[in-house]
Amino acid sequence: MRSTRLSPYLFIAPFFVVFAAFGIYPLIYALQLSFMRWRGAGAARWVGVDNYLYLLTSPDFWASLGNSAVMWVLIVPLQVVAGLGGAVLLANARLRLRGFFRVAFIAPFVTPLVAMAQVWIVVFDQDYGLINYLLNLAGLPDVAWLTSTTWSKPTLALLFLWKTTGFAIIILLAGLQAVPGGVYEAAALDGASRARQFWSITVPLVRRSMAFLVVIQTLAVFQMFAEPYVVTQGGPYGSTTTAGLYLYNHITASDLGTGAANSFLLVLLVFGLSLVSVRLLRPKDEVS
Amino acid sequence: MNNTRPGLAQYAVLALLAIVFLYPIWWALSSSFKPAAEIITSPLSIGELTLGNYRAMFADVPIGTGFANTALVLLVKGAMTMFFAPLAGYAFAKYDFPFKNLLFGTVLLTLMLPTLVLIIPLLLEMSALGWVNTYQALILPGSIDAFSIFWMRQTIAAIPNELIDAGRVDGAGEFGIFAKVVLPVIRPGLAALAVLTTMNVYNDFVWPVVAVNDTSHQTLQVVLSTLAQNVTGNRIGADFATVWGELLAAGSIAMLPLLVIFVLLQRHFINGILAGSVKG
Secondary structure, three states: OHHHHHHHHHHHHHHHHHHHHHHHHHHHHHHHHOOEEOOOOOOOEEOOOHHHHHHHOOHHHHHHHHHHHHHHHHHHHHHHHHHHHHHHHHHOOOOOOHHHHHHHHHHHHHOOHHHHHHHHHHHOOOOOOHHHHHHHHOOOOOOOOOOOOOOHHHHHHHHHHHHHHHHHHHHHHHHHHOOOHHHHHHHHHOOOOHHHHHHHHHHHHOHHHHHHHHHHHHHHHHOOOHHHHHHHOOOOOOOOOOHHHHHHHHHHOOOHHHHHHHHHHHHHHHHHHHHHHHHHHOOHHHOO | OOOOOOOHHHHHHHHHHHHHHHHHHHHHHHHOOOOHHHHHHOOOOOOOOOOHHHHHHHHHOOHHHHHHHHHHHHHHHHHHHHHHHHHHHHHHHHOOOOOHHHHHHHHHHHHOOOHHHHHHHHHHHHHHHOOOOOHHHHHOOOOOOHHHHHHHHHHHHOOOHHHHHHHHHOOOOHHHHHHHHHHHHOHHHHHHHHHHHHHHHHHOOHHHHHHOOOOOOOOHHHHHHHHHHHHHHOOOOOOHHHHHHHHHHHHHHHHHHHHHHHHHOHHHHHHHHHHHHHHO
16 A cells, blocks of 8 residues: 555656756756856856847847748748648548558658758759759759848748648648548538538638647747758858757857847747737637 | 548649659659769769769768667667656556646646757756766756656556556556556557657757767767768868768668658557647
């Protein structure tokens, strides 16, 4: 009996030990450091809210948030539309080769991001890349995919979209498959057109999955790091320095106090954004 | 679900999507076996096949070390997750104890912590401990993650209590019930957890690139990224064809293991990805 009472605590203890050591402790330490000036060596000096003020008045900080916001606009709406389209096409129970399509769509999600980022460097090279080669074949001029501030963001957004849209399809497909088939049959009997069925049955019923998708992809876009780190190093002219890469740059600059402050500002932003998207996308009957 | 017979247009759109998703992978894999110069001069055709890019790449970057380090991290971190996550999930699913809700709430709360935010705090801790460039730095942070516990709790909650009580009547100890009754029943869930953990650890990049900067401890993904940075860093005067050949060879060899496992175990992968998506 005694062991029964103790055992659940023993079973969960390892997680809490790891979490205390590598979650809570570093967070408290970093919170303290965010009020200090420290360059990775020597003594740290208390500077109050200077690090936060520095960031909030720094054009580079706002530019990094702006870059991430543009990425969000380029990625999330398109992914929701494409994901829903793909899911609707796959949901048909009489579709042949469904397993093959599912595997094909998910394959990019399984590939290592760094490896595919390298492929992007090669494929989107202005002088020798495959994409410009194809454009030239079609009689079109070269595009400076990775070396112009106009195209650098769309090119990275394309990498993100290519890698994760199959994932979006699978998420939305799971939502769609929870819709009972009888609902559509009833609607068809009532004379509802296919388009009408889509807008009045499919969309409201997958709204929850869509909200979920928007939240996790918003978090992912604002933490985007490996794509610009590998493909563009944040350039050209800082046009792909995302919020995530900007945060990382404090490490290379050994400006860890500012980096810690930046971490907490980013947490606030990410929490705020997910709260907003959850609220905006909540099904109407659940308001209040 | 809509069950009218799918038309030709539907298949055409799906086929087009499949090409868009698969072609970049196929192009990278097939081009990596072409003579380096042809990757640039004739990107679409495949003629002579060679291992030249792979030879050059192996001579250039410590990719073998990268694979070995990733394997080590994967093995230890994976073993910790596969043991401790179901154990904690079992406690939360099948026991009543004081502060249970508070403790489980803490687990859920940590799910919401963005990974990127912990990077600088953790790096500071690692340098204070003198753990930068060590295996423990790569392995221990996040070694028992909240999401896996949450997932295993859901899985184990579905086991009928009678089964667990029967084990107790047979005289098994608390841990014995976990090992002999619970684990065998949740095998499909464990398989999906294993697959998801493998994918996450194998592809992990942000923390390894921060925690480690000497070649002897770099994981595969970090080794890959240094190769890419050399390319973009030495653009002027670099022999493009050779470097690209190496990049594609490295990328291909890095993506192959997971793609093979994925094709073999696709059901577990898709279950794992679906369940894992709540992690965000």
